Amino acid sequence: MATTIHQLKSEKSQTYLAVLTGATTLVAAIALSLELTSTLEAVSFITGALCVWLVVRENVWNFPIGLLNVATFSIVFFQARLFADAGLQVVYFVLGILGWRLWLRGGENHTQLSLSRIGRVESAGLGLFVFVSTLCLWLTLHHLGGSASFWDALTTSLSLASQWMLNRKQLENWLGWIVVDTIYIPLYVSKGLYLTAILYAIFLCMAIIGWKQWHRSWNVASELPNKGTA
Numbered sequence: 001m002a003t004t005i006h007q008l009k010s011e012k013s014q015t016y017l018a019v020l021t022g023a024t025t026l027v028a029a030i031a032l033s034l035e036l037t038s039t040l041e042a043v044s045f046i047t048g049a050l051c052v053w054l055v056v057r058e059n060v061w062n063f064p065i066g067l068l069n070v071a072t073f074s075i076v077f078f079q080a081r082l083f084a085d086a087g088l089q090v091v092y093f094v095l096g097i098l099g100w101r102l103w104l105r106g107g108e109n110h111t112q113l114s115l116s117r118i119g120r121v122e123s124a125g126l127g128l129f130v131f132v133s134t135l136c137l138w139l140t141l142h143h144l145g146g147s148a149s150f151w152d153a154l155t156t157s158l159s160l161a162s163q164w165m166l167n168r169k170q171l172e173n174w175l176g177w178i179v180v181d182t183i184y185i186p187l188y189v190s191k192g193l194y195l196t197a198i199l200y201a202i203f204l205c206m207a208i209i210g211w212k213q214w215h216r217s218w219n220v221a222s223e224l225p226n227k228g229t230a
Contacts, residue, residue, distance in 0.1 A: 013213045017053045020202050024049035027198060037195040044072040045199045052203055055166065056210040058115070058217070063100035067093055080191050081147050088156045092163060099167035106168075115218055118170045126161045133157035148187055155183050171218055174211035181207055 028045040031037040037045075047069040054062035074089035106113040118126075137153035162176030181204035188197035 013209050014057070016209055017056055017206060020206060021049045021053045024199065024202055028195070031195050038076070040072045041076050041193070041195055044069055044076055045195055047072070048199055049202055049206070052206045052210070056206060056213050058169075058214075060100065060103045060112075063096050063103070066096050070096065076193070076196070080193060082152055082191065083141060083144065085152060085156060088159060091160065095160075095163050095167060099163070102167050103169065113169045115169050115171060115214060115221065117218070118165060118168075118172045123172075126164065130154075130157045130161050133160065148190065151183060151187050155180050155187070158183075171211075171214050174207050174214060177207040178204065178211065 165173035
């Protein structure tokens with residue numbers, strides 16, 4: 001019975017994700033046809049939503065789609081003078097390649113990587129990284145004349161930590177993305193990137209669904225050994 005309930009909830013989540021991804025594509029197409037956005041931002045919009053959908057499904061093909069997404073977003077952010085976000089996309093590209101390999105060969109005996117939870121030591125290390133990285137980037141970006149320097153630095157640092165956890169297929173990566181997306185929405189509105197702001201609102205919804213979906217998967221996986229020993 002418990003497994004059936006998990007399956008029903010999973011199917012419901014996938015339906016929501018499919019609707020959000022379809023809505024994303026439709027909004028991007030309409031905005032592009034009305035010349036409310038650039039082709040690059042529209043492509044970033046669609047590939048970003050598709051990438052998150054694939055991550056929630058634990059589908060390794062999220063990585064090649066993600067590489068295309070960060071390549072286009074790097075140009076969009078640079079043109080908006082969000083230099084840290086533009087540079088972050090380059091780092092994402094490298095991390096995406098590494099994550100692709102980890103998901104395929106990072107498990108035991110070079111098998112596919114399994115879902116896991118982050119440990120206390122690693123969590124503390126990532127927290128320290130976010131603090132130091134945010135401080136250093138904030139000072140650097142302020143000196144270079146970047147806009148919204150503190151928030152740009154904070155979201156960059158949090159995003160890197162979240163991507164680290166995602167590459168290691170750790171459940172807590174979704175909590176990081178939820179915080180990041182919540183900050184990004186008003187930031188992009190303030191820069192006039194309205195389509196991107198809408199995208200990150202959709203990302204926020206997807207991240208919440210992703211957290212719930214992966215949490216259910218973790219619970220199901222945790223129940224299996226107990227059933228085997230019962």
